Amino acid sequence: MLTKLKDFASTFFVTGDPLIYGADVAIVLTTIAIVFVLTYFKKWTWLWKEWLTSVDHKKIGIMYLIASLLMLFRGGVDALLMRTQLALPNIQFLQADHYNEIFTTHGTIMILFMAMPMMFALFNIVVPLQLGARDVAYPFLNALSFWLFFFGAMLFNLSFVIGGSPDAGWLSYPPLSEMSHSPGVGENFYIWGIQISGIGSLATGINFLVTILKMRAPGMKLMNMPLFSWSVLSTSVMIIFAFPILTITLALLFVDRFLGAHFFTMTAGGNPMMYVNLIWMWGHPEVYIVVIPAFGIYSEIVSTFSKKKIFGYKSMVFSMMIISVLSFFTWVHHFFTMGAGADVNTFFAISTMAIGIPTGVKIFNWLFTMFRGRIQLKQPMLWTLAFIPCFVVGGATGVMLAVAPADYQYHNSYFLIAHFHQVLIGGVVFGYLAGIYYWWPKMFGFKLDEKLGKWAFWTWNIGFYVCFMPQYALGFMGMTRRVYTYGWDMGWAPLNLVSSIGAFLMGIGFIFQVWQISYSIKYGERDTTGDPWNARTLEWSIPSPAPMYNFATVPHVSEQDAWWAEKQAREAGKRAAAAPALEPIHMPKNSGIPIIMAAFWFVAGFGFVFSWIWMAVAGLLGVAACLLARSFQYDTDYYIPVDEIKRTEASFGRGI
Amino acid sequence: MAHTAVHQASRGQTAAHAHAAEHHDQEGLKILGFWIFLVTDCLLFGTLFAAYVVLRTHTDGGPNGKELFEVPGFVAETFILLTSSFTSGLAALAMNQGKRNQLLGWLAVTALLGACFVGFEVSEFAKMAGEGATISRSAFLSAFFTLVGTHGLHVSLGLVWMTAIMLQLRRRGITAVTRRKVFVISLYWHFLDAVWIFLFTVVYLMGVM
Ligand code: HEM
Numbered sequence: 001m002l003t004k005l006k007d008f009a010s011t012f013f014v015t016g017d018p019l020i021y022g023a024d025v026a027i028v029l030t031t032i033a034i035v036f037v038l039t040y041f042k043k044w045t046w047l048w049k050e051w052l053t054s055v056d057h058k059k060i061g062i063m064y065l066i067a068s069l070l071m072l073f074r075g076g077v078d079a080l081l082m083r084t085q086l087a088l089p090n091i092q093f094l095q096a097d098h099y100n101e102i103f104t105t106h107g108t109i110m111i112l113f114m115a116m117p118m119m120f121a122l123f124n125i126v127v128p129l130q131l132g133a134r135d136v137a138y139p140f141l142n143a144l145s146f147w148l149f150f151f152g153a154m155l156f157n158l159s160f161v162i163g164g165s166p167d168a169g170w171l172s173y174p175p176l177s178e179m180s181h182s183p184g185v186g187e188n189f190y191i192w193g194i195q196i197s198g199i200g201s202l203a204t205g206i207n208f209l210v211t212i213l214k215m216r217a218p219g220m221k222l223m224n225m226p227l228f229s230w231s232v233l234s235t236s237v238m239i240i241f242a243f244p245i246l247t248i249t250l251a252l253l254f255v256d257r258f259l260g261a262h263f264f265t266m267t268a269g270g271n272p273m274m275y276v277n278l279i280w281m282w283g284h285p286e287v288y289i290v291v292i293p294a295f296g297i298y299s300e301i302v303s304t305f306s307k308k309k310i311f312g313y314k315s316m317v318f319s320m321m322i323i324s325v326l327s328f329f330t331w332v333h334h335f336f337t338m339g340a341g342a343d344v345n346t347f348f349a350i351s352t353m354a355i356g357i358p359t360g361v362k363i364f365n366w367l368f369t370m371f372r373g374r375i376q377l378k379q380p381m382l383w384t385l386a387f388i389p390c391f392v393v394g395g396a397t398g399v400m401l402a403v404a405p406a407d408y409q410y411h412n413s414y415f416l417i418a419h420f421h422q423v424l425i426g427g428v429v430f431g432y433l434a435g436i437y438y439w440w441p442k443m444f445g446f447k448l449d450e451k452l453g454k455w456a457f458w459t460w461n462i463g464f465y466v467c468f469m470p471q472y473a474l475g476f477m478g479m480t481r482r483v484y485t486y487g488w489d490m491g492w493a494p495l496n497l498v499s500s501i502g503a504f505l506m507g508i509g510f511i512f513q514v515w516q517i518s519y520s521i522k523y524g525e526r527d528t529t530g531d532p533w534n535a536r537t538l539e540w541s542i543p544s545p546a547p548m549y550n551f552a553t554v555p556h557v558s559e560q561d562a563w564w565a566e567k568q569a570r571e572a573g574k575r576a577a578a579a580p581a582l583e584p585i586h587m588p589k590n591s592g593i594p595i596i597m598a599a600f601w602f603v604a605g606f607g608f609v610f611s612w613i614w615m616a617v618a619g620l621l622g623v624a625a626c627l628l629a630r631s632f633q634y635d636t637d638y639y640i641p642v643d644e645i646k647r648t649e650a651s652f653g654r655g656i
Numbered sequence: 657m658a659h660t661a662v663h664q665a666s667r668g669q670t671a672a673h674a675h676a677a678e679h680h681d682q683e684g685l686k687i688l689g690f691w692i693f694l695v696t697d698c699l700l701f702g703t704l705f706a707a708y709v710v711l712r713t714h715t716d717g718g719p720n721g722k723e724l725f726e727v728p729g730f731v732a733e734t735f736i737l738l739t740s741s742f743t744s745g746l747a748a749l750a751m752n753q754g755k756r757n758q759l760l761g762w763l764a765v766t767a768l769l770g771a772c773f774v775g776f777e778v779s780e781f782a783k784m785a786g787e788g789a790t791i792s793r794s795a796f797l798s799a800f801f802t803l804v805g806t807h808g809l810h811v812s813l814g815l816v817w818m819t820a821i822m823l824q825l826r827r828r829g830i831t832a833v834t835r836r837k838v839f840v841i842s843l844y845w846h847f848l849d850a851v852w853i854f855l856f857t858v859v860y861l862m863g864v865m
């Protein structure tokens with residue numbers, strides 16, 4: 001009995017690596033600490049009622065933000081572990097298999113569990129407020145999306161201490177990811193972690209598309225809508241078209257592994273290249289899914305901090321829509337070397353380069369917006385200014401990669417690594433950070449400290465170039481991606497050392513940001529006006545943080561930059577019409593079902609990971625029970641009475 | 657500035673009126689969301705179809721469609737499912753006339769037909785597996801079982817869902833909410849029917865030809 005148990009434990013838990021034992025201890029201690037604090041301060045009910053069951057888009061947004069910052073930390077630690085290993089030749093810090101696990105979890109986490117939720121955080125926090133709406137179209141579904149993401153991410157991260165991490169790369173190409181080559185449970189964790197959170201992402205896409213189409217304030221035409229909301233519209237459409245492909249691709253891989261099917265195997269007629277095609281039919285749109293909202297953020301910020309209307313609004317909208325369509329026709333550029341033939345490769349080379357055109361249009365529009373504007377170098381603007389050159393270089397190296405014959409040289413080299421980090425960090429991460437700085441006062445009611453922020457900004461930026469510029473050269477010198485070590489004779493040592501120094505500088509930048517947030521919670525400049533940047537769109541017309549119903553009375557909009565126009569009119573003495581009588585506000589009730597249902601998904605996923613059918617079935621039955629419970633629930637809304645609205649508004653110093 | 661951009665909308669409705677309107681909006685919103693969900697489901701099936709078409713000929717020396725598919729079986733399945741789509745239409749008709757019992761009756765018939773369909777499919781699968789044509793025999797069979805099975809799974813889930821709605825109809829009668837629910841499930845049902853037509857053509861007809 002005891003030996004059996006021992007046997008089980010030694011395969012169930014990841015053993016043998018001191019780094020992981022350290023992590024085990026840290027996880028147990030943190031959990032105990034959290035439970036203790038919550039119990040000691042009697043915060044369980046508060047946590048459950050105010051957060052875990054909340055369907056308020058603002059709170060869901062904050063939960064996304066916290067989770068994504070934690071994931072940025074985990075992905076960042078992975079990155080630093082890899083850069084430590086590569087700093088000098090022949091280092092024995094990580095073994096080959098451990099290195100494989102780390103680049104896999106780093107890539108997967110950074111894209112699916114860091115970038116996606118950070119993007120959803122901003123969707124949730126900003127879009128309803130920008131549209132003058134009281135919530136998203138389906139608040140319950142919104143909460144469910146969050147919890148699916150959360151439990152999917154938990155499942156994925158668990159692989160680190162239980163069962164073993166996936167190690168077949170962030171896209172898990174077969175046949176490497178098949179049973180024949182990866183018999184462990186790691187790939188199952190990969191599949192189910194992404195699958196569960198992916199369902200949530202798909203639902204979010206639908207939710208925000210409908211929100212934007214149907215919930216805009218009266219009078220707000222689509223062509224008056226703020227550009228961030230436009231970017232969300234464009235991204236939602238891409239999510240709706242791309243994510244079903246991911247769902248099926250991963251499902252087929254799982255059917256191969258679980259039922260012994262032959263979709264992607266080397267035997268019995270399977271076709272591994274079909275997987276590569278399918279995963280990139282999702283994967284390429286996915287990179288645009290994460291970058292388009294960043295474009296939206298930059299547009300808002302450039303306009304606000306140049307004190308000018310955005311230059312070329314219509315071309316901004318059209319370029320985003322064109323990018324979202326084109327992004328579905330470029331996937332083969334990830335494997336020109338498959339040998340599809342000159343005709344196919346030519347098509348995909350041209351379609352890829354074509355994306356450069358609308359992107360260039362956007363760059364010029366941002367520059368023209370700044371031209372002769374009264375530019376204020378606040379933190380959001382700093383990150384935006386850093387983005388432009390970074391993305392231009394990243395885009396140029398992307399066009400280099402798109403030259404199909406040349407790609408036979410660059411393919412899977414460090415040149416590629418440098419390219420995609422430049423667009424992902426310089427485009428996506430800088431953009432989301434800019435957005436977080438920009439909307440932070442709207443979320444929390446205070447600004448983030450400027451001085452610490454400048455330190456963070458410069459260390460991140462200098463670190464970025466120090467880290468990734470040498471990698472372009474390393475690529476030309478023949479260094480391929482996913483190598484865990486190299487010899488002195490290769491001549492790669494100096495540049496790798498420089499690169500690793502840059503990585504640690506970025507790590508210091510992140511620490512500055514943690515410090516900045518902690519410091520500003522106490523000492524940050526409070527935002528009492530609701531409009532700390534003298535901005536232009538509707539979210540700045542209400543108090544910070546926004547009351548739970550957002551708008552006491554629904555605004556009426558008749559032009560672009562509605563809040564700016566309103567302020568101009570007030571200044572000119574043409575004050576707004578007297579506020580009309582308040583009405584009771586219709587709100588959705590909180591619900592525990594989303595978190596419980598997602599937890600059951602977690603149980604089912606865990607069961608499938610270990611092929612414990614009883615557990616998988618139990619989890620799925622739980623999911624079904626939750627769905628039915630929701631279907632039979634009719635009492636799902638309530639009204640906020642007028643008195644309460646008056647009291648809330650008065651507490652913000654806004655009499656009605 | 658000629659006019660004010662943001663002035664507070666005064667709708668001048670009585671609160672009660674506003675509530676009713678909001679309720680109406682909400683049901684419409686949910687139906688729109690469901691349409692978009694169907695788009696995603698369409699893409700789901702589209703991907704499966706693509707995989708099937710690629711792997712159709714990859715039988716690895718094992719049985720092919722011509723040897724496996726039995727014409728009477730899949731024709732019967734087709735008739736049953738098409739009829740159930742028709743009866744779900746009759747259910748919607750009864751609902752629009754406000755006849756609750758008739759509505760319940762047609763939904764029950766629809767669900768029964770759906771259950772028959774699933775029964776046929778299960779026995780078809782079992783028979784094939786019994787002959788050694790399992791999901792792991794060849795890439796063709798992997799794609800076949802996954803594609804057709806995903807459709808069958810959709811129908812089965814639809815059955816549970818339809819039963820739940822029937823219970824709610826019995827308890828609450830035809831209201832704005834139950835009306836929307838019936839509308840949505842019948843959309844779903846017709847959608848599965850349309851997918852089956854493609855399955856019938858691409859998998860079965862082209863398989864036996
Ligand atoms: C904080 C700075 C970062 C550093 C220092 C860093 C470093 C690295 C390193 C060393 C690798 C492995 C290269 C190899 O051995 O092939 C890698 C791979 C990767 N990184 Fe990063 N990274 C950073 C940020 C990010 C971000 C923000 C994203 C996405 C939003 C990202 C996405 C990826 C992906 C997708 C891979 C490929 C994984 C694979 O090969 O399967 N990284 N990164």
Ligand SMILES: [Cu+2]
Nearest residue numbers: 284330331334
């Ligand atoms: Cu691509």
